[in-house]
Amino acid sequence: MNENLTAQLTEALSHFGIRGTIGEIFEGPLITDVQFQPTTGTKFSTIAGSIKDIARELGVSGIRVSPVVNSTYISFEIPRPKAQTIDFVPLLQSEEFVNAAGALPILVGVDMHGKPIIKDLAKMPHLLVAGTTGSGKSVGLNSFILAMMAKKQPEELKLILVDPKRIEFSMYNKQRYMLCPPVTDMSMAARWLEKLVDEMNARYAVFEQNMVRNIGEYHAKGKKMPYIVCVIDEFADLILSDKNVEKQVQLLAQKSRASGIHLIIATQRPSVDVITGVIKANLPTRLSYKVSSPTDSMTILNMAGAEDLLGRGDSLLLEENGTLTRTLGAYAPNEDIVSLLAPHRCELEDIDYSGIITGQQIQTQTQEYIAQQEKAKEDALNSGKSEGFWAKIKGYWNKLGKPMQRRIVSIGIAFVMALINNKSSKKSSLENATDAAVKSAKRSVKAQAKQAITKTILDSLNKK
Ligand SMILES: Nc1ncnc2c1ncn2[C@@H]1O[C@H](COP(=O)(O)OP(=O)(O)OP(=O)(O)O)[C@@H](O)[C@H]1O
Ligand SMILES: [Mg+2]
Numbered sequence: 001m002n003e004n005l006t007a008q009l010t011e012a013l014s015h016f017g018i019r020g021t022i023g024e025i026f027e028g029p030l031i032t033d034v035q036f037q038p039t040t041g042t043k044f045s046t047i048a049g050s051i052k053d054i055a056r057e058l059g060v061s062g063i064r065v066s067p068v069v070n071s072t073y074i075s076f077e078i079p080r081p082k083a084q085t086i087d088f089v090p091l092l093q094s095e096e097f098v099n100a101a102g103a104l105p106i107l108v109g110v111d112m113h114g115k116p117i118i119k120d121l122a123k124m125p126h127l128l129v130a131g132t133t134g135s136g137k138s139v140g141l142n143s144f145i146l147a148m149m150a151k152k153q154p155e156e157l158k159l160i161l162v163d164p165k166r167i168e169f170s171m172y173n174k175q176r177y178m179l180c181p182p183v184t185d186m187s188m189a190a191r192w193l194e195k196l197v198d199e200m201n202a203r204y205a206v207f208e209q210n211m212v213r214n215i216g217e218y219h220a221k222g223k224k225m226p227y228i229v230c231v232i233d234e235f236a237d238l239i240l241s242d243k244n245v246e247k248q249v250q251l252l253a254q255k256s257r258a259s260g261i262h263l264i265i266a267t268q269r270p271s272v273d274v275i276t277g278v279i280k281a282n283l284p285t286r287l288s289y290k291v292s293s294p295t296d297s298m299t300i301l302n303m304a305g306a307e308d309l310l311g312r313g314d315s316l317l318l319e320e321n322g323t324l325t326r327t328l329g330a331y332a333p334n335e336d337i338v339s340l341l342a343p344h345r346c347e348l349e350d351i352d353y354s355g356i357i358t359g360q361q362i363q364t365q366t367q368e369y370i371a372q373q374e375k376a377k378e379d380a381l382n383s384g385k386s387e388g389f390w391a392k393i394k395g396y397w398n399k400l401g402k403p404m405q406r407r408i409v410s411i412g413i414a415f416v417m418a419l420i421n422n423k424s425s426k427k428s429s430l431e432n433a434t435d436a437a438v439k440s441a442k443r444s445v446k447a448q449a450k451q452a453i454t455k456t457i458l459d460s461l462n463k464k
Contacts, residue, residue, distance in 0.1 A: 002032070005058075009034060009076060012057040016050040018042060023073050028112040029084035030314060030328050031077040035068060047074060062308045064326065077112060077326065079310055086110050086313070088143050088332035089340075092150055100151070103216070104227055104262065107147040108287070108317055109140075109329040117317070117327050121148065121229065121264070124285040124320065125257035128275065129266035130300040131289025136313035137266045138168045140287070140329045141231055144264060146340055148229060149177055154344060155226060155352055160196070162189045162232040169233070171337060176344045176351060179228065180366040181373070186241040188369055189232070193248035195362055196230060196261055200252060202357035203259040215260035224355040227260040235267040236274045246278055253282035270299045284320040287327075289313070403448060414439075 006022045013019070013036075020042065023035035038047065048065055055063040064077040091097060091107055094116055102120030111117055121127065121144070131137045148157055154176035161182045163169040169182040183189045203215070203225070212218045218225055230252075232238060239245045252263055265283065267274050270291060288300045290309040297306035301318050309315065313329030332340070348370070353359030397405065418436030 002027075005032060005078065006034060008058055009036075009054075009078070012054045013047075015057065016046075016054065018047055018050070026113045028080075028328075029086055029110065029114050030310065031064075031079055031112055033112050034076045034078060035073040036076060037073050044074065062310050064305065064308060083310065083312065083314075083328075086114075086328055086330040088146070088330040089336050091116055091330045092147065097147070097150075103260075104148050104157070104229070105151055106144040107330060109143075109313060109315070109327040112326050112328070117325065119317075119319075121262050122227070122257075122260070124262070126253050126263040126265070126283045126285065128279070128283040128286040128300070129264065129289070130270040130275070130286070130291060130296070131266075131268070131306075131315070132292045132296075133268055135289035135291075135309075135311050136315070136329050137268070137289055138233055139313060139331055140289070140315070141168070141233055141264065141266055142337060143330050143332055145172070145229075145231060146332060146337065149340070149344070152227070155224065155355065158226045158228050158356065160192055160228065160230040162192070162230070162238065164189075164234045164237040169231075171334075171341055174345055174348060175341060176346050178351065179353075179356070179362055180369055181348070183369070185369075185372070185376075186238050188372065189238050190242040190245050190248070191365065192230070193245060193252070195358065195365060196228065196256075197248055197251050198361070199228065199356065199358045200256050200259045200261050203261075204255075206357060207258070214258035225260060226355050227262065228356075229262045229264065231264045231266075233266050235265045236269045236271075239274055239276075239279075246276060250278050250282055253279075270296045272299060275299055284318075286318045287315055288318070289315045289329075406448070411438075 002025050006025065010022065018038060020036055020038035023037055025035070026033040044067055051063055051065050055061055058078065060079050062079055066075050066077075067073075068075050086109060088107070091110070096116045097105070097107060097118055100118045102118075103122035104120055105118050106121050108117040108119055127144075129137055129140060145159065145161070157177055158179045159172070159175075159177050160179050161169040161172055163182045163184055164186060166182075166184045172178055173181045180192070183192055206225075207213065207215075207218060210218060210221060210223070212221065215225055215227070239249075249263065249265070252261060256262065263283070265279075270288075286300055288297065288306040288309075290311045291297050291300065291306045294304035294307050297304045300306065301316060301324070303324075306316055309326075313331060315327050315329060317325045317327050319325075348366070353363055356362060400408070414436060421436070
């Protein structure tokens with residue numbers, strides 16, 4: 001199969017005047033990586049420029065070509081006929097992850113050869129995620145959160161999860177790791193960001209008092225302070241609903257590395273009104289899943305390429321130092337997430353806020369949030385009831401049919417008109433109004449009947 005593929009590739013390349021020798025071949029879960037050494041003098045841009053036509057000749061879409069770092073080879077990543085899914089749980093139990101060092105290791109997925117890619121969020125120190133709908137963002141976010149939870153105890157890590165869609169993070173409710181229930185209301189989410197800024201400033205004051213520079217040194221003194229990670233799915237909803245959000249994110253992104261507060265922000269819309277210059281400047285580590293255009297890829301990664309990814313977790317990770325790695329996200333089905341979370345379930349009042357300096361305020365805000373949520377739920381149920389009543393009336397009305405509806409409306413109008421016109425009459429105005437309404441209704445029924453008869457005659461004449 002590989003021989004067939006390399007023969008086809010060599011032939012297709014020769015059609016574009018590109019010659020060289022095939023090197024190593026790696027069979028990955030998503031692609032076959034064929035390394036190729038072009039003859040000296042071949043420009044990389046010539047190969048990159050012809051790649052769409054080469055792909056067409058091979059009958060595949062989405063070949064990615066990139067120079068192999070520190071070598072004379074070029075790598076052709078040719079999609080496999082059927083991609084493999086990378087299961088999250090075995091990866092979580094892998095030796096690489098179990099032994100992974102770092103304050104907040106996250107499982108980004110596997111590389112194109114199937115090797116786990118583990119990165120420390122604390123060093124990133126924030127992550128910006130983008131990708132079109134269905135490209136694997138939420139699946140990715142879940143795996144990052146679960147990986148951090150696997151490495152840290154609830155007293156060492158606290159989470160704030162923002163989820164305007166309401167469904168992505170709902171199973172994290174009542175987890176010991178949560179500072180508050182998943183935030184689904186955008187104005188509340190903006191307030192949570194403000195609270196995080198307060199906590200960050202309070203932490204700096206504590207560090208100063210203790211003569212340490214960061215959370216690591218504070219922990220080294222035997223003091224307790226949990227890391228806080230705020231994950232925002234659908235960031236566009238948040239930033240477009242509140243102008244202040246950009247400022248809060250900027251403050252957090254600029255200063256929170258030392259204080260142990262980290263952000264993971266995901267967006268479906270990598271447009272410049274969402275990923276603004278300020279956001280980009282402050283979140284240098286970015287993960288792009290498949291996007292819909294080279295422009296979107298430019299916005300998130302400063303280069304084209306993410307538009308050619310294959311979807312379902314296929315992604316490009318851009319690190320702070322400029323390295324770009326293609327990764328395939330791991331997938332945890334719902335039942336795996338549920339069983340990973342089961343041991344950490346608790347009641348909201350059992351959540352431990354120790355080590356969080358503004359814990360008291362955060363607790364108060366949580367209570368406010370829960371009260372607000374309950375009121376919103378109640379309102380939704382009540383509006384459901386009244387909607388039910390009006391829906392019934394509407395249903396009866398629609399059942400009457402157009403002619404009857406017209407008749408009722410015309411009787412109603414005639415009745416009101418007659419009431420107004422007959423105010424001065426000797427007869428009681430109500431009697432007059434009724435008479436007039438009945439007369440007018442008769443007229444309208446007659447007129448409608450006339451219209452209907454004429455139409456039938458005309459129709460039958462036309463048919464003939
Ligand atoms: N790493 C993966 N491996 C296998 N399948 C995946 C992977 N990531 C995503 N998928 C598949 O794609 C579907 C959509 O993924 P996901 O919900 O993460 O998309 P999304 O980017 O969050 O989309 P949206 O912007 O609409 O929320 C998943 O339900 C799953 O079936
Ligand atoms: Mg999603």
